[in-house]
Amino acid sequence: MRIAVVGAGLAGSATAWRLAQRGAQVTLLERATPANPQGSSHGSARIFRYAYPDPFYAKLVVEAREHWSELEDATGATFFRKTGALDFGAVRDPHQLAGVLTEAGVDHELLAAEEAAERWPGIRVDGPVLWHPAAGVIDAQAAVLAMTELARAAGATVHENWTVTAVVESGGRVSVRSADGDELTVDHVVLAAGGWLPELMPAVPVRVRQEQAFHFPYRDPAEAQRWPTFVHKRAGMSTYSLPGGRDADHRGQKVAEYFGGSEIASASANDGIVDPGNRQRLVDYVVRHLPGLIPEPYAETTCVFTCTADENFVIDTVGAVTVASPCSGHGAKFAPLLGAIIADAATGRARPAAKFRLPSAD
Template structure:
């Protein structure tokens, strides 16, 4: 193994969307940054690949709305810096069957003066006739939301990161992190030293945490993006000009999780509709066939049959991805409680892509010791008491 004497200001482990945003933000501040990725770039082995992700202001938690207030202009700035357009403003429809949960979203959006509409069932049918809803249903419409072309956005972060002087190594496995001042990062190719280390390794983060004496509640799960064929004559109604991204939480009252979807912007003639849940998995063996996958697919089939008369009732394409879940679906964005110069950014629970610009900003503030812009309490490592400890 070769040995490197180079001392970096920061080493970021993991070049997914969160790690790439962290590296980009730090390099933009003039830091000497090394970003390390175990797989050849681009790749489909983690959580950041694919053609699309939903982005929205609409959250029931006000602290997320505050982060999204920054994220939208930060995404736009990245588009300018990279010369790539990756945001499609098709709106987001947040469908609910409980007044209380809808009101939480309205309250959070109102707190930051975010434009939105609270739609009753008759309003949904009139505005979006391709959605079949019951009389008790309602929705929050977020007109400024839409979709991000994920692969393009990820590549944009990495491109601009290197333009700001950052160093990107792919095909390089990190074997371990050795705490100290400086900290050492041992890889399959070399040993690097840095004043700070950011661990943003997605479903592989638990390994590093454990080796550093830290028990984090992180559970990788296999999720199954699915694509459904549009019936003949219904194609125009399912394009991004008319069909919004959507989140459908009505199933939560029946013991299932929520379904989400995006318009026909990836595969020709297909709409993406999938379940925001899956079975536990080993990230190194994600694609093994598993009988537990069937219930996930069946739930989405039922949603498609009930809600989308313009779509065929069987999926045309089935893919796989990984979420890294925490018990409360909030990530860890915090310092190691013992090693102050090691920072974790992981456990984004399937909704972190849109938040990546703010996550990068928050991590840069942790690295430099600046006052945090956002409410970081929901992301603290110690919030589960004995479940996240040394």
């Protein structure tokens, strides 16, 4: 079976790897280079957490962790850094999350605010806190490059600087056309185009946002290794944070506001300009809630954030095209597992979970 995978981000590289591993003839098409800064899979720090209000996703994280271990075994590299994670805030509901983690078999503790403040004096919490020590940070860029190379080693062809402009089904085959006039005809296409998906398949219910993240330096660099990831949800503002990776010199905490940016038509409209209003909100947040950080960002960036109304992924097959948008800001942690799920959908081996499917596909 000849399959083209459009997009060499986390989802696309994982899918190409899994398909090639199973013996499919795979061509991976990337508009720039794998894990390039214009997409959603660049950078060296993404949160890996188990705490989800929905037991389905919490259990999926448990399964995904095994796939990350498989990737590390296959490459001899390390993509996961254990930091532990905190969840707090009235909207976050730590008690409910604790019940979900109990059901999923994930070790955790519920802490009073006073106890959490004693353990993590650099973080000012505002109520009960959920702590789960198995959480951490994954290196997105390194994982993309590794999975792309594994796909190549298994026989896949990788084309960089190959911008897909159209996908056309005809006579049981699919033609993939490029901006340069090239054309590739295959049996099946996987659209893992991230923030460019609206340009290729506008009917898919995915929206794109231009978000931003800021890195704030630790007041005490000696405490850097003790900082966890965290999610803080309260009325009016939701934030998340994680220790910065190598692209931020490991000397500060990455802090961002969930849905703090603006909606854009597609990733092509990302102008790379940081919103000064969002910057100020995060500086004010650090002053109020993160006394262990200096409230002056030393690095900042915009990023493409794809999302759905219900925050579920979109993974489904219609005809000879599988749409793969594991988005809503929380797909990175599942990448190697999602490659297997998307490969199953593309080859007809198994349908994805009902909550991933397109509304018109059932």
